[in-house]
Amino acid sequence: MILAMKYIKYLAIALIAMSVTACSDDEPKNDFTREFSMVYPQLPAGHKMISKIERSQESGGSSVAVVDYDGNNHVVKITATYRDKTGSETNKETIHIDYNNGAIICEKKIQPVTYSFEVNSQGAITHMNNVSTNRTAAHLAYDYNNQIESAQEVNPSYTTLTTWDWSDGKLNHWKLADITQTDSVAYDYTSSVPNKAGIDIYSNNALSFTTLVCEVLRNAGLFGATSNLLPGAVLKDGLEDPETHQIELKRYPVTYTVDADGYVTAYTVATSPKLTVKISYR
Secondary structure, three states, X not given: OXXXXXXXXXXXXXXXXHHHHHOOOOOOOXXXXXXXXXXXXXXXXXXXXXXXXXXXXXXXXXXXXXXXXXXXXXXXXXXXXXXXXXXXXXXXXEEXXXXXXXXEEEEEOOOOEEEEEEEOOXXXXXXXEEOOOOEEEEEEEEOOOOOEXXXXXXXXXXXXXXXXXXXXXXXXXXXXXXXXXXXXXXXXXXXXXXXXXXXXXXXXXOOOOOHHXXXXXXXXXXXXXXXXXXXXXXXXXXXXXOOOOOXXXXXXXXXXXXXXXXXXXEEEEOOOOOEEEEXXXX
């Protein structure tokens, strides 16, 4: 009888330990299930998958995204960490991608959220739904080259529309508009670098997620094709001229570091303060 009771005691302890392991921080907290058939992006020859992105400003402040993959080279987890100029962590988020149920689970300090998503025949996300509210979060449209043309992001009180313009496989500019503001960025290819790895172009508009997360999702093909060239300069809206009421464009040159095979491993943008981005591949 005593032996039996000891066995039951140790069995209970083992079951509790298994339960704690199953609910560890490495597992997404997701109860969402549905019938879903994923179409995975078909990436071009020479494409490389990102394992880490590190962003740092000359005056301090940094962020890093670390990417995990499954055995088929599909992104399953993105961990993004943000630090101020003292090195103190200011925010951290973990993104899990569940291809079986077509869901993206975002674990954030502020408010976790789960999105269900749909994809087109080339594996790019065309629609995202907030699972908890059952409302549309974003609707995305692509051209026949799988280049993103427009994205509507739906907020509780308004909708934001972003449009992109492409030519010959390169991104020329994008423009954002909502009820309170407009924003735009253009790209200058007078000098340029081939985008062999398929990384995101600098200052591309982020969709529903932070810039770091979107850079990984674009590299994975989940937001369609990436620009086939990387620009030598970025043109952003500046301040309005008080006399002409025209919005002046500020020009920020971009310089790239490439490896022996022509893949970009880092780039620096001459903003103030300067921004440096380092990229590691699988």
